[in-house]
Amino acid sequence: MGWLIFLALVIMLAAWGIGTYNAIIWKKNSTDNAWAQIDVQLKRRHDVIPNLVETAKGYMGHERETLEKVIQARTQATQATAVKEKESAENFLTSTLRSLFAVVEQYPDLKANQNMLRLQEELTSTENRIAFARQYYNDEVMRFNTYIEQVPAVFLAQMFGFGKKDLFQVESLEEKKAPQVKF
Amino acid sequence: MPYSFVAIEKEKTHTIAVLLVILVVMYFFTCWGAWLIVKNAAVLQATRGEGFRFLGISLPEVVVVFLIAMIAGVVHYAYSTSRLIPRLLALLKAEPLDTHSRTHQQLQNIIDEVCVAAGGLCIQGCVVRSAACNAFSLSDGKENSYIGVTEGLLLRLNRAQLESVIGHEAAHIAMGDTVIYTVSTSLFGMYEGAMSGLRESCSGGRSLRGRGGGFWFPGGLALGFIMCMHGLNRFIMASVAQEKEFRADAVAVKLTRNPLALAESLYIVSQFWHGQKESQRGLESLFFADPAVEEETVFSSHPPLSERLGILLAMAHADEPALEAALARVRPRIRQAKRHARASRRVRRKTDGQAWSVLEEGRWKGPFVLSELQGLKWFTASHKVRREGAPAVKPAYEDHVLRSLFASAANEKEASFSCPHCYQGLSPRYYEGEQIHVCPSCKGVLCGRSRLDTILIREEASFSPETVELAHHIKDECEQRFKEIRALKTPFILPCPQCGKKMRRKLLSRAAPVEVDLCIWCDLVWLDRGELELVQVLYDEREDKDSFLA
Numbered sequence: 001m002g003w004l005i006f007l008a009l010v011i012m013l014a015a016w017g018i019g020t021y022n023a024i025i026w027k028k029n030s031t032d033n034a035w036a037q038i039d040v041q042l043k044r045r046h047d048v049i050p051n052l053v054e055t056a057k058g059y060m061g062h063e064r065e066t067l068e069k070v071i072q073a074r075t076q077a078t079q080a081t082a083v084k085e086k087e088s089a090e091n092f093l094t095s096t097l098r099s100l101f102a103v104v105e106q107y108p109d110l111k112a113n114q115n116m117l118r119l120q121e122e123l124t125s126t127e128n129r130i131a132f133a134r135q136y137y138n139d140e141v142m143r144f145n146t147y148i149e150q151v152p153a154v155f156l157a158q159m160f161g162f163g164k165k166d167l168f169q170v171e172s173l174e175e176k177k178a179p180q181v182k183f
Numbered sequence: 184m185p186y187s188f189v190a191i192e193k194e195k196t197h198t199i200a201v202l203l204v205i206l207v208v209m210y211f212f213t214c215w216g217a218w219l220i221v222k223n224a225a226v227l228q229a230t231r232g233e234g235f236r237f238l239g240i241s242l243p244e245v246v247v248v249f250l251i252a253m254i255a256g257v258v259h260y261a262y263s264t265s266r267l268i269p270r271l272l273a274l275l276k277a278e279p280l281d282t283h284s285r286t287h288q289q290l291q292n293i294i295d296e297v298c299v300a301a302g303g304l305c306i307q308g309c310v311v312r313s314a315a316c317n318a319f320s321l322s323d324g325k326e327n328s329y330i331g332v333t334e335g336l337l338l339r340l341n342r343a344q345l346e347s348v349i350g351h352e353a354a355h356i357a358m359g360d361t362v363i364y365t366v367s368t369s370l371f372g373m374y375e376g377a378m379s380g381l382r383e384s385c386s387g388g389r390s391l392r393g394r395g396g397g398f399w400f401p402g403g404l405a406l407g408f409i410m411c412m413h414g415l416n417r418f419i420m421a422s423v424a425q426e427k428e429f430r431a432d433a434v435a436v437k438l439t440r441n442p443l444a445l446a447e448s449l450y451i452v453s454q455f456w457h458g459q460k461e462s463q464r465g466l467e468s469l470f471f472a473d474p475a476v477e478e479e480t481v482f483s484s485h486p487p488l489s490e491r492l493g494i495l496l497a498m499a500h501a502d503e504p505a506l507e508a509a510l511a512r513v514r515p516r517i518r519q520a521k522r523h524a525r526a527s528r529r530v531r532r533k534t535d536g537q538a539w540s541v542l543e544e545g546r547w548k549g550p551f552v553l554s555e556l557q558g559l560k561w562f563t564a565s566h567k568v569r570r571e572g573a574p575a576v577k578p579a580y581e582d583h584v585l586r587s588l589f590a591s592a593a594n595e596k597e598a599s600f601s602c603p604h605c606y607q608g609l610s611p612r613y614y615e616g617e618q619i620h621v622c623p624s625c626k627g628v629l630c631g632r633s634r635l636d637t638i639l640i641r642e643e644a645s646f647s648p649e650t651v652e653l654a655h656h657i658k659d660e661c662e663q664r665f666k667e668i669r670a671l672k673t674p675f676i677l678p679c680p681q682c683g684k685k686m687r688r689k690l691l692s693r694a695a696p697v698e699v700d701l702c703i704w705c706d707l708v709w710l711d712r713g714e715l716e717l718v719q720v721l722y723d724e725r726e727d728k729d730s731f732l733a
Contacts, residue, residue: 037303114613121285125292128346132300135440140302 027144034137041129059110070096141165211252263369267323277309277331286616297353300438312636316455318471320352322361334640347445354434360427364468424484442498453488542567564607564624600680615641626712639722654720661696681705695721
């Protein structure tokens, strides 16, 4: 009788182990997929930028430096691979694009250009998609991290070496600082 | 997350199976009743009432009835769900998005963005050319999911607000509600029409019995069946829909992280007309706001808008007066602001004027012969010309000899269309976010008939006081003498810029008595200079906007 109870316990333990392991794998793959989705959207952004620069070039002969900065930032972003490296490269690209659009404001003809309007809408949409893809990735990472840190999954996670995943944070350190108001 | 794909798949299969079972059970009891009545009626007929005893149903008969119910249920299901989405889209008068329209492009982008936020849903967009303020979602559970938005809603919401509405509809799709609504509407919604027909005939004082004489029995049975189906549809919708609307709002906020935008959209929608009651009867659950009622109650397919608004405002740490104030601030009167710019452009246009001797930059040049004119790079159809020996000065496009010159030039440039008046190549332009083709000389406008409807619904452009005054004159005159005005039409004058066949000259509609040229083959409308603005003013001042479009 005793060994029967023991056998039942072993089977239950194995079933729990398999179930938990599968759940960890499922969540891990979900986060990987979410990361791949960010990549897709970043690629989309990198594809829009050359067209944007090309359209702006005709009107902004004196702003060559700004345009070159955007191109340089784009090249850096396409070459980055690691999460942290990608983060900083994309942040730099975002800041150069911001300065480009600030300059575009000074050129009414360029602002009214149909092609430019279309590209701006395309870029706005792409930025939103990146933000949403990042949000989805961070949600998935949070689910994964929470799951592998909770009892009882934490035992299996440690046994098989599943570690916490990094969140994708876009704000630069400067942006995180609270703004100082001076009178 | 409440919207994992595996959970959706499971729920979808489960719900559809439940709906099929409900259908079979309904048919089973209907067949059971019919069998019982027919059997007893036959016995009553045979015995002529002598020693009549009510007969029940034996087990083999139950099996037969069950088989009949099964077959009827499956046939009904197969019929209702075949070409489900195209049928419903046609019923809702939804059209695919126009790739040339910037507003539609933006809508498609927003849908794609929300799909990304939901982790990779696949949803297509469509649009309903109506001034109503509403949105809907459709899904057949087989990768075919649609979100439709009315032009009225596109006009009134900004990007963030539209995103929140799309988020709400995407939440319905992601949670599997849309599949239930779509299939259920298709299975049971068809009885809604029959039910309203019955209601009308009853209110008209005509009963089935009185009309058909001997048909009272099958008529009564059909009535009972239709009422059961109608009740069932109402029950399914009322039991599931209200709670699901709150959940969809919550998921939409989770997707867009912007409860205030959703609250603003709900508020704006609550301030405007939601849609036509009759045409959308039975389809209410598919919509963002219930089109069948002015104000939702606990018994309608949607929870009261005020209740949803209250929850969202609490999430956004705001209240209704603050919301109203914010919306009033961000919606300036665009038309008034643009009026001055339009007036100054008009004055500039009047000073233009050039010329066989051609008036160029205030000086007469020439005279030039035709071949010389052809070689002049600066010469356009809008230049004023004066034929040698004739005192009249007129634009080049009004001169019938020079017209041929511009017609051949337009062909060489391979312009997509050429003006039917002056044969200049028409240049594509965006007006109210829609692509139209404008003649650079006579300023006539060519656009598709359906695109004209969209332009009328939008309200970005402003109009001069002269245009408004002229529109009032036309309206007044039309009210007094519409028949006479209609009789004045001169059919078939201008050639269609696309197919070359003669266009039909007619009044656009009774509500817009402006003479336009219509090509019935290409569905294109040609409006002379200023006519588009006139039609817009007439549309804006009309209360019953949808009948205007029709």
